[in-house]
Amino acid sequence: MTEEVTPAAAITSQFIASLAARAALETPGVLRLESTLNDVLSRLRLAAMEPTPDPANELGGCRRDSVWAEINGGIAHVHLEIATDIAHRALAVSDAVRERVRQGICNTGVGAGSIDISILAIENQPTQG
Amino acid sequence: MALEDTPRLGCGRSIDHLWSTLDAPAGEHEEHCAHCRDARARMIQLRQATAALKDAEANDPAFTPRRSVRDSIMDIARTEARRSRLLAVQDHDGGTTEISEQALSTVVRFAAAGVPGIQARRCRIDVSTAEKPSPTMGTHDATGGSLHPMVIDLRVAAAPKIHIPHTVSVLRHQIGISIARSVGIYPVTINITVEDLYDD
Structure with a gap:
């Protein structure tokens, strides 16, 4: 995982991934972060090989719960995989997620780079109960 | 609104059916349908990969996955095949x-x-x-x-x-x-x- 020192603090790509995931899930129209085989294999790999992972030893970007994040040259790049509610316009949801993530990243002191979004499913909002 | 639960490709074919007939030669539809051809190719790759893993680890109890883990992986694999491009x-x-x-x-x-x-x-x-x-x-x-x-x-x-x-x-x-x-x-x-x- 990349770690870069900003004037205020050291920000990790894992932190950016967590921040992006939360921002996405708080956006109206997002049903969930959509798991892919990469996520499952990533979790299995961590569970099997790194029971107590040491983030400082992990190189490259961080993939966590359908969110991939990388900090490069003081700029954070993010890729999210989501499912959206059919009652919302998917591209409007995507724009809203991008703006929330961008704002969240800017609040850390790191620059916001590309925020790519893959909408893997468009479905009904599950009924409560 | 009710959406169908059966996982299907963009052409309407059931993914489970495609998986269960992977050993049989591709039918006329499957030969000409881009969805089926792509899904079959991916499934064959997946099966070859899982077969190789299975062969290597078949005799090692440490590598025997729990049923829940195996089911999770297959659920996701089916979902990914359904998503298409x-x-x-x-x-x-x-x-x-x-x-x-x-x-x-x-x-x-x-x-x-x-x-x-x-x-x-x-x-x-x-x-x-x-x-x-x-x-x-x-x-x-x-x-x-x-x-x-x-x-x-x-x-x-x-x-x-x-x-x-x-x-x-x-x-x-x-x-x-x-x-x-x-x-x-x-x-x-x-x-x-x-x-x-x-x-x-």
Whole structure:
């Protein structure tokens, strides 16, 4: 995982991934972060090989719960995989997620780079109960 | 609204059926259908990979996964096969947006389900990233992003006694409205082919 020192603090790509995931899930129209085989294999790999992972030893970007994040040259790049509610316009949801993530990243002191979004499913909002 | 639980490809074929018949030669449909060919190729790769892993670890109890783990992986694998391709529908200064063909097909099929006398069958959706966006409806969004032209090819079966030109016109309108409402882009082309009759 990349770690870069900003004037205020050291920000990790894992932190950016967590921040992006939360921002996405708080956006109206997002049903969930959509798991892919990469996520499952990533979790299995961590569970099997790194029971107590040491983030400082992990190189490259961080993939966590359908969110991939990388900090490069003081700029954070993010890729999210989501499912959206059919009652919302998917591209409007995507724009809203991008703006929330961008704002969240800017609040850390790191620059916001590309925020790519893959909408893997468009479905009904599950009924409560 | 109720969406079908059976995992299906964009052409309507069941993924479970495709998986269960992987050993058999591809049928006429599977030979010519891009969805089936792609899914079969991916499934064969998946099966070869899992077979290699299984052979290597078959005698090592430490590598025996719990049933829940195996089921999780297969659920995800089936879901990924169903998603088909990712289509880049929007370029934005801050990043891109892709939508899976399966997600778009869901919206198309839902629109078709609301048109009496029509059954949706194969659905293929493409976007052109080569074409420069034109200033027509649906090619620029409110935030300044560029929307790539979307083309929908839908094959349907029609009930007897319906007036096909009128019904197809209604269907085309409904698909356009549904994609605009649920996705936020108006397809530039909606090709509809009536390929069969079905009994009410």
